[in-house]
Amino acid sequence: MPVNFIGYIGFNNSSELHAGARRRSLDREYVQAALRVQEDGGFDRVLIPFGSNSPESQIVAAYGAALTTRLGFLVAHRPGFTQPTLAARQLATLDQLSQGRVAVHIITGGADEEMARDGDVGTTKAERYARSDEYLGILRQEWSATAPFDHDGRFYHVRQAFSSVQPRNLPVFFGGTSAEAIDVAGRHADVYATWGETLDATREIVARVRASAARHGRTIGFSLSLRPVIAETEDAAWKRAAEIVEQVRANREAAGLPTSGHRPPNDGSRRLLETASGLRRDKRLWTGVAQVTGAAGNSTGLVGTPEQVADALLDYYALGIENFLIRGFEPLADAERYGRDLIPLVRERVAALDTRSRVAAG
Template identity: 80%
Template sequence: MSVNFIGYIGFNNTSEIHGGVRSRALDLGYIQDALKAQEEGGFDRVLIPFGSSSPESQIVAAYGAALTSRLGFLVAHRPGFTQPTLAARQLATLDQLSNGRVAVHIITGGADEEMAKDGDVGTTKAERYARSDEYLEIVRKEWSSAKPFDHDGKFYHIRRAASEVRPDNLPVFFGGTSPEAIDVAGRHADVYATWGETLDATREVVSRVRASAARYGRSIGFSLSLRPVIAETEDAAWKRAKEIEDLVRANREQQGLAVSGHRPPNDGSRRLLETASYNRRDARLWTGVAALTGAAGNSTGLVGTPEQVADGLIEYYRYGINNFLIRGFDPLEDAKHYGTLLIPLVRERVAALEASGELKAG
């Protein structure tokens, strides 16, 4: 089981630690620098995020693919706003133009107010997962069907669908911890994506998703998202983590945002918030920012020296995590540090495990 690293292109060089109004405007200089840093740093892919007010992820991925030669792209995509047949052809076209460097991360959407900004008003979470299920069924048919097909479902009615462009191998990532989400992941996903929880919680969700995939006669890979904080010494790394917490707290207070006490709208964030009931879990899982933000997205990290964080990632690898989505709070500089200090160490440790025949313990 090889290991893959996924970086992040967030449109500008800001994060939760930066003051003032957070802009989602495109910063071309940052995007170019981030692409270069992550391609040269040995990342396998970069996630291009999706938001109801942010730049469009597929277009940014196409731009990035034109500027790189090896780096892959994980394109976040929300079902329900593009017809699935059209989305399938868009993604297949991007895959062909990039020489097979595209994967898609299906973001079903858990927050009602976020969905409403794009006109999805009144749907329940269960309905949205049912829609994603049907959407992915059609996408995969569009990619694989040798002849035109019809489809009649709850959400889509299609006649004589066909595509002249198909991907060579376009992995589908999918997340969510509700029963509905795990069922859809088991049926359709190539990679199940989850956030950085404790080792025990990660082992539990891996087991649930594997069982779901097995019900459909499938196997599945896993991706874990973390925000590593590394420094020359462990004390210096924990000091930096505390500085990040202080900056996030101050910025949220300045913007009039809640500092803790927020109830997330989705199961994944609620699980992550439960993990954040203590600032430090396991040996070095840090949850300070998750506690401050109500576990808004990827907000936990591993803290320590590069060697200690690499060892921490290997513990997750033993439980079946073979993709690590890592991004920092100082996006560009942290990406450079990961490429020079962290990624090579993890690859060395994985190679040693493969050579010994010891791939995982869980």
């Protein structure tokens, strides 16, 4: 099983550590540097995020594809705001122009306030997942249809839809831990994306998603998102992790945001917050930032030397995780460090593990 690394381009060189700093919402020089660092560092893809107040992900991915030759792009995309037939052609066009370097990450949306900013007011979470289900069905049909087709559903009505441009290879990533989300993932996703939880919790979600895919006669891959903190010694890495937590806490307090007593709006964050019941879980799963932020997005990490973090990643690899989305709190510097010190080490250990498995199998 190959191992793939997904980086991140968040539009400017900032993170939870830099709250209050005045930065351009779209820093072209940063985007160029982040593309270069992650392509040179051996990342397979970079995630281009989606938000109701952030730059448009597909346009940034198109810009990035024009500046790189090997790096792939995981384009976050929210269904419900673009007609699925149009989205299918947009993504297929991007796939063709990038020579097959695009994947799409479908973000259904769990926070009502976030959805309302783009005009989606009053829909329930269950309705949004039902809409995503129908949306993905049309998307895939547009990508594969050899003749015009009609569609009549709960959310979309299409007459004689057909696209002259179809993707070469465009994987669909999908996340969410509710029953509705896992059902949609099992029916449509090529890769199920989840956040960094304990090994036991990861084993459980992998089993649930595999069972969902099997009900639809499908198999599915997995992606895990983490924020590694690495240093030359374990003590130095944990010291850095503690400093990150205190800076994030101070930033939130200065902004009048809560640092405890959180009530996340979505199942995934609630589940991740349960993981954050202790500062350190398993060998080196670190939950400090998740505790302070209420598990707002990708907020757990692995802490230690590159060798120790590589070993921890292999524990997840053994559970069936073949994609690791890793990003740091100092975006450019950490991406460079991962490419130099962590990614080659993990690839080397996975290759050795696979070699031993082939020898054992005869």
